[in-house]
Amino acid sequence: AEKLAPAERFREEPEMTAIPGFLVAAVAHAPGGAAPCSCSPAYGVDEARMRRYMEVSRTADGLAEYLAEAETYLQV
Incomplete structure (x- = not known):
């Protein structure tokens, strides 16, 4: 993930969540991780x-x- 968002953000706008939590085991903070492609x-x-x-x-x-x-x- 380019940025980590606080959990409250997901509760405020649940319709913006693209991947449901039960499918996520971990999140890696990787700024620049899409390079050399764009983000x-x-x-x-x-x-x-x-x-x-x-x-x-x-x-x-x-x-x-x-x-x-x-x-x-x-x-x-």
């Missing part, structure tokens, strides 16, 4: 990083290199 309105697509992924992910070694870079990029 509107928080941030847009990182086009340069998407191009890099498309170039290098054709091989297992290239993908491994990209994922290692992504750990630093996303500060995981």
